[in-house]
Amino acid sequence: MCYKNWANDTMNRILNKLESTALQIGASFPHATKDGIYTFEGSQFWTNGFWPGILWMAYQNTKDEKFANIAKEIENKMDEVLDSFELLDHDMGFMWMLSAGANYMINGNKESRLRLLKASSHLAGRFNPKGQFIRAWEWEKGQMIIDCAMNLPLLYWATDELDDPRFAHIAHSHLETVLKYSIRPDSSVNHILEFDPQSGEFLHAVAGQGAAADSAWSRGTSWAVYGLALAYRHFKEEEILIKLKNVSNFFIANLAEDNVAHWDFRVERNSNTPRDTSATACAACGLLELSEYLPKAEADMYRKKAYLMLKSLTDNYSNLENNNMQSLLNGATGAYTYNENINVGLIYADYFYMEGISRLCGNKDIFWYGHI
Numbered sequence: 001m002c003y004k005n006w007a008n009d010t011m012n013r014i015l016n017k018l019e020s021t022a023l024q025i026g027a028s029f030p031h032a033t034k035d036g037i038y039t040f041e042g043s044q045f046w047t048n049g050f051w052p053g054i055l056w057m058a059y060q061n062t063k064d065e066k067f068a069n070i071a072k073e074i075e076n077k078m079d080e081v082l083d084s085f086e087l088l089d090h091d092m093g094f095m096w097m098l099s100a101g102a103n104y105m106i107n108g109n110k111e112s113r114l115r116l117l118k119a120s121s122h123l124a125g126r127f128n129p130k131g132q133f134i135r136a137w138e139w140e141k142g143q144m145i146i147d148c149a150m151n152l153p154l155l156y157w158a159t160d161e162l163d164d165p166r167f168a169h170i171a172h173s174h175l176e177t178v179l180k181y182s183i184r185p186d187s188s189v190n191h192i193l194e195f196d197p198q199s200g201e202f203l204h205a206v207a208g209q210g211a212a213a214d215s216a217w218s219r220g221t222s223w224a225v226y227g228l229a230l231a232y233r234h235f236k237e238e239e240i241l242i243k244l245k246n247v248s249n250f251f252i253a254n255l256a257e258d259n260v261a262h263w264d265f266r267v268e269r270n271s272n273t274p275r276d277t278s279a280t281a282c283a284a285c286g287l288l289e290l291s292e293y294l295p296k297a298e299a300d301m302y303r304k305k306a307y308l309m310l311k312s313l314t315d316n317y318s319n320l321e322n323n324n325m326q327s328l329l330n331g332a333t334g335a336y337t338y339n340e341n342i343n344v345g346l347i348y349a350d351y352f353y354m355e356g357i358s359r360l361c362g363n364k365d366i367f368w369y370g371h372i
Contacts, residue, residue: 003307006311011358011361014354014357018055021326022058023066025038025051027073029042029047029051029074030051031341031347032332033326033327033346037326038347043077043081044081044087047346047347048074048078050098050351051347052070053367054350055067055068055070055074056106060358074099078096078115082115082122086138089136090126090135090137090144092123093153096115096119096154097368097370100116101154101157113161116154117162120154120158120167124155124170127174131195131197132173132176133174133193133195142197143206145208145220146189146191146220147220147223149223149228149230149231150227150230153230153234153369156171156230157370157371160371171234178224179239183243186250187246188216188221188250189224189247190205190220192208193205211267214266215267216250216265218262218263218265219276221251221265222261222279222283222286225248225282226286230368231244233369244290245290248283248286248287248302252287256275258312259305259308259311260317261283263333274331274333274343275343278329278352281355284313285355287302313353316331317329327345327347328349328353329345329353331343
């Protein structure tokens with residue numbers, strides 16, 4: 001089925017809103033909304049690539065230099081984080097693939113390329129060879145998280161750019177650990193895994209942002225859906241595809257009746273249970289990526305589900321004509337277990353929503369790919 005006309009109309013609505021919000025938000029680091037207006041983080045925050053990613057998508061569609069200029073200014077501001085080293089964690093793909101990566105992909109900017117090379121080397125340097133995982137944070141030496149599956153495209157890019165397989169080897173080793181320990185037998189997903197950093201022995205799963213260690217945090221599931229889809233694009237291995245389809249089917253089976261995810265799939269759910277539009281939008285992008293690699297009948301099934309998810313987000317959770325709300329979407333949940341940012345706009349929900357619409361419009365130049 002073709003959803004291009006609907007997607008084109010929706011993209012025009014998004015671009016119309018960005019005409020004003022781009023100038024309001026400017027070269028800042030938006031994260032979550034309060035009373036409909038974005039609040040800002042410091043230059044080291046993990047979400048800081050998503051706003052420039054939105055701006056670069058706007059530029060792809062309009063060629064309007066104001067979007068590009070704001071995105072470039074943000075990219076420059078992030079140099080202090082990249083060069084300080086000690087402020088970095090595993091989220092370098094989120095931060096630089098959508099900022100410097102988009103700039104290099106679109107414009108061939110040499111400074112952006114250098115930033116990507118630095119970031120990919122730093123990310124590869126977090127690899128623990130005993131445990132075969134990329135460490136998440138500085139304060140926990142033995143932890144890896146499912147979110148990192150979405151940061152691995154930085155390593156795929158480095159291997160392709162430099163014709164150097166070392167980066168992909170590290171990514172593949174981490175992925176093998178994801179497939180073995182992060183994806184449960186029922187295809188739900190662990191958020192955090194704990195290893196002995198000295199011996200590499202797997203110890204146990206940690207609840208993280210899920211309701212419990214054995215729950216099913218929906219955004220973590222979406223990281224797995226899209227992360228494995230991008231991994232399959234690079235490696236084309238059957239085991240990745242099987243796990244990807246299983247996790248995708250788990251996500252789809254647990255959606256609410258309106259095709260939007262609650263914040264955790266294993267909590268008691270009722271009309272007051274918070275949704276997470278960010279998980280829904282990210283998973284929709286993953287399903288659209290997955291559909292590129294399947295026979296037509298199967299591909300159409302996943303593509304239709306992604307469309308229904310994005311359409312529900314548009315019809316029921318969007319602010320596209322509401323000038324009092326800066327975010328594209330409402331209804332996102334940042335960290336329910338910490339009582340932070342519940343039923344708000346989140347910049348990464350906006351990014352994945354816009355990317356999903358862009359994909360349905362037919363755009364093939366996706367920033368996670370790293371190359372046109």
